[in-house]
Amino acid sequence: MSATLRPDLMTIADLVNPESRVLDVGCGEGELLAWLAAHKQVDGRGIELAQARVHQAIARGISVIQGDGEADLADYPSGAYDYAILSMTLQAMKDPRRVVAELTRVGKQAIISVPNFGHWKNRFYFSLMGRMPVTSTLSYEWYDTPNIHFCTISDFVILCERMGIVIEKRIVVDTTGERSGFSGRGPWANLFGQQGVFLLRAR
């Protein structure tokens, strides 16, 4: 099993307790779940839309359901998992608020990472060039992007507050994918953080 994990996934993996039950929504080829199974004896499940990735994930011994996480989460009982994880996908959901509610229902805790649209590069692109940002993390043109609901780290925090969801931990990840020094609060995190990783639970 792979010893290394993409740094941003590592940040998520660090939040997961050993021997817990994890549901990874949009699990790709199951990199995170495979790592968690090998290193933290986690009992993991995944949901993934792309057929080829599902085959890859099953082939590495991960339990994965081919399907649309946004629609399928409704089938899962409340509190069925210790953690429900959604990594860098919330911005592609049709109804992000409902997805956040579902993740915090199905998981006793939810771990959600979001790309920060308030990152200075995006602000530069938009304010000085007057163009929709196309950066290494947001690498799509406006007309073909799957990302339809962008938010900044501050926006996401406000959504959680409005939904009455408790933010137990917030971690800001910089452009290298490593944890940044920012606490996840305040304007500097929102300007220099490349993504925010949140450990949440329903109140």
Next chain:
Amino acid sequence: MYSSAPYTTRLSFGPDHREAEVGLCIDITPNVPFRFDCGAVMEMITIAYQTQGTLNADRSNAILLCHGLTGDQYIVGPHPVTGKPGWWEDIVGPGRVLDTDRYFLITSNVIGGCMGSTGPKSIHPASGKPYGITFPVVTIADMVRAQRLLIEALGIEQLFAVIGGSMGGMLALEWAVRYPEALAACIPICTAPRHSPQNIAFHEIGRQAVMADPNWQEGHYIERGTFPAKGLAVARMTAHVTYLSQIALQEKFGRRLQNKSALGYGFDIDFAVESYLHHQGKSFIERFDPNAYLYITRAMDYFDLERDFEGQLSHAFLGTKIRYCVISFTSDWLFPTEESRRIVRALNAVAANVSFAEIETDKGHDAFLLDVPALHVTLQGFLNGAAKARGLS
């Protein structure tokens, strides 16, 4: 005569009553009679089966493979009646998906079938005549109960996996629901938790075709030396269309004419697709028993796990420890993906260990028997993962 040791037997097939040797067979009712869901009781039930590979020392590597409606125990050929390769021959063998160096594979003919297991073609011990349609109506649950007796007779307490496509998938689900301790993994392929009204309708057309043939003789064709060849062939032709897809038929035949350059202006075979269906019908009647066709289609029609659990399919799987891998095909309109999703949703609702893959193919329902690499990759990957979890080397 009851026999606890496996034996072979000779049976006759087709309109010309050609004989072929079928084996192995084993009698699975040494102590207690067999009770059917319909209430009937039989003193002796025989199961015809085949095995590949070797059972390991702790008896933990056995996989039961469940055949579809007209399949049988010959997953590997040559088939004793047709001489053709078995139905999953391509993926069975050392180093293949169903690795005979690693797993002990068991396939058995369902009861109610016609390849050696007790069915309507069997001889009634009192009358000395074939049961015909006096044979008890068989259910999927009856078939699985008989398989369980076979597995016990082979000295296996828990199967590593039960795999099946179409009707075989129903058997796999039935295993998981009725005997959750008796298997570690379950792979239902292109199947459903209950037979849909559309599929019951197609089955009824097939049965009516058989029974409308005057040679069916109210089910007594064997004693009377007749055979409802036309009726059974039409049943097969109808069913065969449902196993394919519109795209597959278009690509394979189009509107091509068969051995002619112009339309015949009559009702002989004009089109290649007609010729193909006639061939399918003709070859089917050589190997399959018309009454068995009635019984097995009925068993599928009666299958309804949702009804068994009062409309809450998830209750069928409460507390299940089994690892599931549910598989469907995009172009299968007989058992569409939505049917597999019903199973997956029920398993999710009890937070079961389930994988689900919908495989992209134009080959329709029959894809599970054909060369579809994505199916084989998925099967192999899932089995590897499950084998690792079970500690199989």
